[in-house]
Amino acid sequence: MNDLFLIYKNLTRKKLRLFLTSFAIFIAFLIFGAVSALKGSLDSGIEMSADNRLVVVHKINFTVSLPYAYVNKVKQIEGVKDVTHANWFGGYYQEPSNQIVALAVDPASYFDVYSELIIAPQQKAQWLKNQTGMLIGERLAKVYGWKVGDRIPISSNIFSHNDGGHTWDFVVDGIFSAEEVQTDTGYLVFHYKYFKETQTFGGDNVGWLVLTTKSSSINEKVAKAIDKEFANSQAETETSTEKAFNKAFLEQLGNIGLIIFSVVFMAFFTILVVVGNTMVLAVRERTNEIAVLKTLGFTSMRIFKMILAESLLLAFLGGLTGLGVSYIVIKGVSEQLARFLPNMVLTTDIVLQALFYMLALGLISGIIPAVNALRLNIVSAFNRG
Amino acid sequence: MTQDKLFELNNVCKQFVKGKEAISIFENLNITIKKGDFLAIMGPSGSGKTTLLNLLGGVDQPTSGEIKFDDDRIDQLSEGQLAKWRSNNVGFIFQFYNLMPMLNAARNVELPLLLTQLNRSQRQQSINTALELVGLADRAKHMPGELSGGQQQRVAIARAFVSDPKLLLCDEPTGDLDRQTADEILEMLQLLNRKFGKTVIMVTHDPAAAKFANKTLHLDKGQFVEKELMA
Numbered sequence: 186m187n188d189l190f191l192i193y194k195n196l197t198r199k200k201l202r203l204f205l206t207s208f209a210i211f212i213a214f215l216i217f218g219a220v221s222a223l224k225g226s227l228d229s230g231i232e233m234s235a236d237n238r239l240v241v242v243h244k245i246n247f248t249v250s251l252p253y254a255y256v257n258k259v260k261q262i263e264g265v266k267d268v269t270h271a272n273w274f275g276g277y278y279q280e281p282s283n284q285i286v287a288l289a290v291d292p293a294s295y296f297d298v299y300s301e302l303i304i305a306p307q308q309k310a311q312w313l314k315n316q317t318g319m320l321i322g323e324r325l326a327k328v329y330g331w332k333v334g335d336r337i338p339i340s341s342n343i344f345s346h347n348d349g350g351h352t353w354d355f356v357v358d359g360i361f362s363a364e365e366v367q368t369d370t371g372y373l374v375f376h377y378k379y380f381k382e383t384q385t386f387g388g389d390n391v392g393w394l395v396l397t398t399k400s401s402s403i404n405e406k407v408a409k410a411i412d413k414e415f416a417n418s419q420a421e422t423e424t425s426t427e428k429a430f431n432k433a434f435l436e437q438l439g440n441i442g443l444i445i446f447s448v449v450f451m452a453f454f455t456i457l458v459v460v461g462n463t464m465v466l467a468v469r470e471r472t473n474e475i476a477v478l479k480t481l482g483f484t485s486m487r488i489f490k491m492i493l494a495e496s497l498l499l500a501f502l503g504g505l506t507g508l509g510v511s512y513i514v515i516k517g518v519s520e521q522l523a524r525f526l527p528n529m530v531l532t533t534d535i536v537l538q539a540l541f542y543m544l545a546l547g548l549i550s551g552i553i554p555a556v557n558a559l560r561l562n563i564v565s566a567f568n569r570g
Numbered sequence: 571m572t573q574d575k576l577f578e579l580n581n582v583c584k585q586f587v588k589g590k591e592a593i594s595i596f597e598n599l600n601i602t603i604k605k606g607d608f609l610a611i612m613g614p615s616g617s618g619k620t621t622l623l624n625l626l627g628g629v630d631q632p633t634s635g636e637i638k639f640d641d642d643r644i645d646q647l648s649e650g651q652l653a654k655w656r657s658n659n660v661g662f663i664f665q666f667y668n669l670m671p672m673l674n675a676a677r678n679v680e681l682p683l684l685l686t687q688l689n690r691s692q693r694q695q696s697i698n699t700a701l702e703l704v705g706l707a708d709r710a711k712h713m714p715g716e717l718s719g720g721q722q723q724r725v726a727i728a729r730a731f732v733s734d735p736k737l738l739l740c741d742e743p744t745g746d747l748d749r750q751t752a753d754e755i756l757e758m759l760q761l762l763n764r765k766f767g768k769t770v771i772m773v774t775h776d777p778a779a780a781k782f783a784n785k786t787l788h789l790d791k792g793q794f795v796e797k798e799l800m801a
Contacts, residue, residue, distance in 0.1 A: 186680050186693075191673075198672040477668045480629055481729075482657025482685045484650050563629040 188487070192495045195471070203499075206463045210503025210546065211510070213456045217449055217539055218511025218531055219518075224445050226519075226529040229367040236401035237266075238298065239408055240430040241394035244421040247434075248273075250390035251420050256291075258414060259394055264407040266399050269294035270391035272380060275343035276373075278329065285325065286372035287339055289380035298395050301364050308333065308359025316379045318358035322370030324528065326360045333357050339373070345385040353383065366530055395427070453542065461550040464496050468554035475558050476566035489559040496551025497544070504543035508536065575641075576737065576769050577603035577626060582635035584621055595621050596792040599635070605736070608763040608770045610780035613789035619773040620741060622789065626771060627660050627739045628652040640736075657685040661730030661768075663759075665742035667722040669714040675701065675725045676710040682733040700728035704758060720751035727758055731768065738762060740772040744779050756782040 197203055241259065243249035250272070260268050269291050276287030292313050296302060304320065312318045319339075321331060331337060340352040355375055363370050381389060398407045408424035415422045425433075468475070475488055512531045519529040582599040585592050595618045603609060603626075611619050624630035625637060628644050629652075637645040639659065647655060661682070669678045676697050683693045701707045704724040714722055723743060730738055740759065744752035760782050762768045772783060780786045788795040 186673075186677050186684065188684070190677075194670075194672040473668065474670055477662075477664075477670075478681070479653065480627070480656065480662050481682050482653050482655075484653045486650075564624055 188491055188494075192491050192498060195467075195491075196495050196498055199467075202463065202467070206460055207499060207503035207506070209456050209459050210500060211507040213452045214504045214507030214539055214543070215511045215514070216452055216507075217542065218508050218535065219514055220445050220449060221535045221538070222511070222515045222519075222529045222531050225367065225532060225535065229369060229528070235301070235397065235427060237398045237404065238427040239396050239398060239404060239411075239424055240427050241396065241411055241422050241424045242430070243393075244423045247393060247430075249420075250392055251394065251422065253389040253391055255394060255415065255420070255422070256391065259396060259411055262407060262410050262414060264398050264400075264403045264410070266397040267294055267297040268394060268396040269298040270377065270394045271295075271374075272377065272390075272392040273343070274339075274375075274380070275341050276339045277342060278337070278339060281340075281342055285339065287319075287341075288372065288374050289377045290374045291377050292374075295374060298397055301368060302361045302370075303363060304359055304361040312358035315356065315358055316376050317353075317355060319355040319373050319375040320359045320361050321357055321373040323360050323362045324369075324371040325373060326357075328371070331357055331360075333359060344380075347383050347385050353379075366528055367532070369528070453546070457546060457550060460496075460499065460546065461553065464492075464499075464550050464554045465557075468492055468558060472561065472566050475561055476563045479561065479563050485559045485561075489555045492555040492558050493548065493551045496555070497547030500543045500547030500550070504539065504546070508539050574604045574606075575602055576605040576607070576639065577601070578636070578638040578641075579625075580636040580638070582625065582632045582637060584618075584625065584630075585633045594792070596632075599792060599794075601787075601794060603769065603771065605769055606763070606767055607785060608760065608783045609772065610783035610786040611771065611773045611789055612775065612777070612780055612786060617789045618792050619789055623739055623741055623771065623773050626737075627662060628656050657682060657733070659735050659737055661733070661735040661738045663723070663726050663730045663738060663740040663743045665745040667714070667719075667726045667746075669722055669725055669729075671714050674711050674713050675706060675717065675728075678714070678725055679728045679732050681729060686733055696732050697728075700732040701725075704728045718751075719747050720754060723747065723751075723755050724758065727755070727762075731762055731766070736769060738768050738770045740770065740774075742774055743772060744774070744776060749778070752776070752779065 241251070241255070243251055253270075256268055256270055259265060272289040274287040274289055276285040277283050278285055296304060296309065308320070312320050319337070326332070335357045336354060337357060338352045338354050340350075342351070345351055346353060353375075355373075361370065377391070396407075398404055404426055408426075411424045412422050478488055479485065508531075515529050515531050522529065579599055579601045583597050584595040584599075586595065587593075599622075611622065613619050621630065625632055628647070632645050635645070636643060639655075644652065644655060669675075670681070673681075679697045679700050680693055683696060686693075688696065697710070698707065701710055704727055706721060706724055706728065709717060709721060709725075714725070717725065723746075727743075738759065743759070744755050747755060756779055759770050759772065763770045763784075770783070772779070774780055
């Protein structure tokens, strides 16, 4: 027997109370893990944005297109490294409910600007040659089980094909992945030229431009130069960093961060009160036993540490179980939501944050009963008992 | 130094403050307790028996005066030093046994040994010996709730002497037991006193229990009246 055995015995002496308290903590960390992963997924567009990448959209809003001629003009601006462009296709597969993010892009420059994407050279070469080809992200490929060489019809809920329909046939020339697991690969890209030549309206316009600067330190200067270039034209522009653009886009859904913080904070606060109260009661019930231990010669500090350790053990027992189950839930849900959300991942950051909260929960809920035990006077305790 | 002195109390005063009033339990109490004594302390409720036991056991401190144990002043020790002193020198036996309900008999007996440097197998050996001596070797794995009152008190006695202290302090050790069981417990204390040389100081209300001691002190209003019962 050692102190750890005593702590364990004290913790498990009332099984129902242990179950209910650790279950409350379990729920808190299950929510924390799942909600943080969801937030991470929604924020991945912001987190994964390159520092030196800028987005140029129409000043009215990003749904209004820009003249194709802007691409070359932007290339001429000092400080610009690479420029590409994209058009929103409004794609779906077979049924309108199966929405797919499909972009008509410039094949030659797309991977220069999105250098974090990984594509096999022979697949890229094949795609550059094949105007009706498309490249699909590996997460999208996984959702629909598409492979290289498959012929896939993609329909648009915006554009009409010049054959009278709304569907374009594409051949999968390659599957791209990304360096980081959080980077979104749930979309497909195809040739802008093919799109322009087969659509019935829209003209030679691009949805938005994406460019890289030679250094992130000149982002502001370059952005100002671009907007100045097109000031007082028919299509004025608004240039911002990709991070700011994605953030503004996400904020249209509401302040996800605040919502998550509020939910997690409320859950934590409630559980802190419950666990703290339980610990105080549990230790108060043991007043006589603590007095006996002190009488036998256990020092106050040793008992203080044992009670604090018991509280920490409880927090980590419930917390780690909750976090573990949230990992399983996230893995399952991530596959179910793959069509709608970028990868949901329980990142190292989330795990470290959770461990910190477990530590804080254990310390805060255990400190009052531990201090009470530390101060407990043997004579008074026996008189009370 | 007198070799056979275990305790020496000189001019010990103890006061409690209740509200705005200071209540005096002892005023200039003087007493010497010899090594190897089996001392019974009797007296009416409120006479200060338990307070004296607490002072002797180092769980309480006098308001003034000296308490010497083996010529060392224990009234000057800090709380931490007293805890160490208790673990080295004193075994406690309570009226209601005060066993840990979540530990079996063997683990209850082991508690004081956690404060020693003994390794696991040495501790186990000491536990086995102690339980054998109190006749509970076959109940080592039993939880306190599975034992009778007398058996629980025997486990408590084993816990009190397992770390080989010089002094056993007993607060009404038979107060919760029937006569026959009480006598068995008292015989065990007598054995520990006579055969193993433990100094036993026992607070009791029971004159029959006091007969097992070799000396009885009557405490009344904070003063002693000594009566020799046995040689």
